[in-house]
Amino acid sequence: xxxxxxxxxxxxxxxxRTRGIAGISARSIAAAAGVNQALVFYHFGTVxxxxxxxxxxxTAARVELxxxxxxxxxxxxxxxxxxxxxxxxxxxxGNVAVLAQVLAGAQQDAALAATARESLRLxxxxxxxxxDRVLAGSPVSELTSTSQLxxxxxxxxxxxxxxxxxxxxxxxxxxxxIESLAVLAEVLDDLGSVGRAALRVRLRRLRAExxx
Amino acid sequence: xxxxxxxxxxxxxxxxRTRGIAGISARSIAAAAGVNQALVFYHFGTVxxxxxxxxxxxTAARVELxxxxxxxxxxxxxxxxxxxxxxxxxxxxGNVAVLAQVLAGAQQDAALAATARESLRLxxxxxxxxxDRVLAGSPVSELTSTSQLxxxxxxxxxxxxxxxxxxxxxxxxxxxxIESLAVLAEVLDDLGSVGRAALRVRLRRLRAExxx
DNA sequence: GTCTATAGAGGGATAGAC
DNA sequence: GTCTATCCCTCTATAGAC
Numbered sequence: 001x002x003x004x005x006x007x008x009x010x011x012x013x014x015x016x017r018t019r020g021i022a023g024i025s026a027r028s029i030a031a032a033a034g035v036n037q038a039l040v041f042y043h044f045g046t047v048x049x050x051x052x053x054x055x056x057x058x059t060a061a062r063v064e065l066x067x068x069x070x071x072x073x074x075x076x077x078x079x080x081x082x083x084x085x086x087x088x089x090x091x092x093x094g095n096v097a098v099l100a101q102v103l104a105g106a107q108q109d110a111a112l113a114a115t116a117r118e119s120l121r122l123x124x125x126x127x128x129x130x131x132d133r134v135l136a137g138s139p140v141s142e143l144t145s146t147s148q149l150x151x152x153x154x155x156x157x158x159x160x161x162x163x164x165x166x167x168x169x170x171x172x173x174x175x176x177x178i179e180s181l182a183v184l185a186e187v188l189d190d191l192g193s194v195g196r197a198a199l200r201v202r203l204r205r206l207r208a209e210x211x212x
Numbered sequence: 213x214x215x216x217x218x219x220x221x222x223x224x225x226x227x228x229r230t231r232g233i234a235g236i237s238a239r240s241i242a243a244a245a246g247v248n249q250a251l252v253f254y255h256f257g258t259v260x261x262x263x264x265x266x267x268x269x270x271t272a273a274r275v276e277l278x279x280x281x282x283x284x285x286x287x288x289x290x291x292x293x294x295x296x297x298x299x300x301x302x303x304x305x306g307n308v309a310v311l312a313q314v315l316a317g318a319q320q321d322a323a324l325a326a327t328a329r330e331s332l333r334l335x336x337x338x339x340x341x342x343x344d345r346v347l348a349g350s351p352v353s354e355l356t357s358t359s360q361l362x363x364x365x366x367x368x369x370x371x372x373x374x375x376x377x378x379x380x381x382x383x384x385x386x387x388x389x390i391e392s393l394a395v396l397a398e399v400l401d402d403l404g405s406v407g408r409a410a411l412r413v414r415l416r417r418l419r420a421e422x423x424x
Numbered sequence: 425g426t427c428t429a430t431a432g433a434g435g436g437a438t439a440g441a442c
Numbered sequence: 443g444t445c446t447a448t449c450c451c452t453c454t455a456t457a458g459a460c
Contacts, residue, residue: 004443020320022234025435036445041437043443097319100374104316107309107377108232116378124382144392148385151375152368155386159371162312163363165319166328170336173360174367180356183418184396187410194406198399206395216425237453248427253455255425 005043007033012054017094021105024051052115055102059119062095063126070130076186079134080179087157087175096161103158124150139196140185142203217255219245224266229306233317236263264327267314271331274307275338282342288398291346292391299369299387308373315370336362351408352397354415 011033015024018032026047030037044050066086073079090096099119106113128150135141135149156178164171188195223245227236230244238259242249256262278298285291302308311331318325340362347353368390376383400407 002443018320020233020317022236022317023320024234026437027435037436038438038446039444047436101316101319103374103378104313105232105234107313107374108230108235113378120375120379120382140393140396143395144389145385148389148392151379151382152372152386152389155371155375155383156364156368157371158374159367159369160364162315162319162370163332163367166315166325167332167363170332170363171367173357174364177356177360177364180360181352181393181396183355183411183414184352184393184400187400187407187414188396190410190414191403191407195399195403195410198402198407199395202395202399202402214425238455239453249454250428250456251426259454 002043004035004039007035008040008043008050009054009057011035012050013058013095013098016051016054016098016101021101024105026050048109048111051102051105052112055099055112055115055119058095058098059122062090063122067126070126073130073134076134076182079130080182083153083157084175084179087160091161091164096157097165100158100162120151120154124154127153135185138185139188139199142196142199214255216245216247216251219247220252220255220262221266221269223247224262225270225307225310228263228266228310228313233313236317238262260321260323263314263317264324267311267324267327267331270307270310271334274302275334279338282338285342285346288346288394291342292394295365295369296387296391299372303373303376308369309377312370312374332363332366336366339365347397350397351400351411354408354411 008029011029011031012024014032015029019028024047026040027037029047029050030040040047040050044053066082069082073082087096099116102112102116102119106116128146131146131149131153135146156174160171160174163174188199191198220241223241223243224236226244227241231240236259238252239249241259241262242252252259252262256265278294281294285294299308311328314324314328314331318328340358343358343361343365347358368386372383372386375386400411403410
């Protein structure tokens with residue numbers, strides 16, 4: 001990758017962070033990149049093309065950065081601790097905010113939506129793999145699949161990140177609530193066969209109800 | 213409220229829905245409202261002023277619409293069912309998407325952030341009251357407070373709504389995962405004093421660890 | 425209260441020199 | 443690959459007629 005492409009991608013990410021999706025323009029990005037405005041079109045064709053490349057590139061790099069650590073996680077507790085660390089680091093670097101801005105823009109733009117979908121899938125695949133290991137043998141895995149749980153984790157992350165920008169206290173509370181609820185899973189593990197039996201009863205009742 | 217103010221507020225909400233925060237302008241709103249562009253400035257001073265009024269107005273109306281039903285909820289199961297119904301209705305009406313767009317714009321705009329914060333607090337207050345009733349006496353209330361749980365619910369809602377625009381399948385999975393996890397709370401209720409005791413043990417251990 | 429017209433800024437995108 | 447210059451469009455906001 002040439003130096004100018006690099007600078008433009010970094011400039012796009014920085015502009016997304018500082019001015020949001022509503023403040024994105026070839027001129028604002030070029031100013032952040034310290035580069036001529038016309039180069040956006042020479043290298044990426046359109047502003048959307050640059051946004052697309054920036055989102056893909058930044059997500060891939062972030063996922064790469066955390067892959068090893070996610071792969072090393074051995075318990076729910078460790079996963080939550082890593083999640084909190086990741087939340088703080090990404091918030092300081094402004095990267096979850098970037099994904100949130102892209103997601104907001106993607107609601108009305110099919111091309112950007114495809115990019116956002118693939119970016120989220122990169123994260124979700126890593127999270128799902130970690131959940132698979134952490135929840136193996138736990139009664140929780142009878143309740144829900146990690147392929148559903150992982151997107152829920154990603155969605156919560158994004159929601160909390162956006163929340164953080166307008167009400168930091170409430171967002172911190174939300175994060176704590178989620179961590180507290182994870183204790184429920186551990187309690188169920190502690191209860192062993194008793195908990196597992198109670199869970200099965202509930203699940204049977206639930207499925208009988210949904211047949212009505 | 214005059215007819216023109218009404219039309220402009222509705223036009224702003226519709227524009228937020230169809231074109232997102234990046235597509236907001238006095239002209240696009242006025243076109244959606246079927247009204248002259250200059251009237252935005254006559255009635256609301258600036259485009260931001262109109263956005264602000266639209267967000268407050270629309271949130272207050274929505275919260276009002278669901279207040280009675282939220283107040284009638286008597287169990288976690290009923291609350292989840294109402295949540296799912298609300299999710300579908302608001303998605304079809306495009307209102308959670310509107311709040312998500314405002315939230316994205318609010319990250320870089322202090323005035324809009326204040327509006328978004330207050331709008332979220334309207335929702336959170338209702339959700340917290342419902343959770344208070346539903347979780348009264350449940351061991352879950354020893355784990356976390358509804359003042360933390362309610363923002364978590366709101367954040368998850370917003371995250372899922374944004375997710376829905378780019379990956380509907382994954383978003384549906386996320387919603388199901390959350391509903392499944394709620395069964396954990398019911399299982400713990402079923403277990404009565406056994407579950408409560410196991411929970412207390414876990415909590416003691418957790419707090420001992422966090423003192424290290 | 426509503427309209428037209430317009431100033432002045434910012435924006436996407438391109439042509440063509442270097 | 444990079445720059446300047448420019449076209450033409452859209453934007454906010456206001457002035458002033460009605």
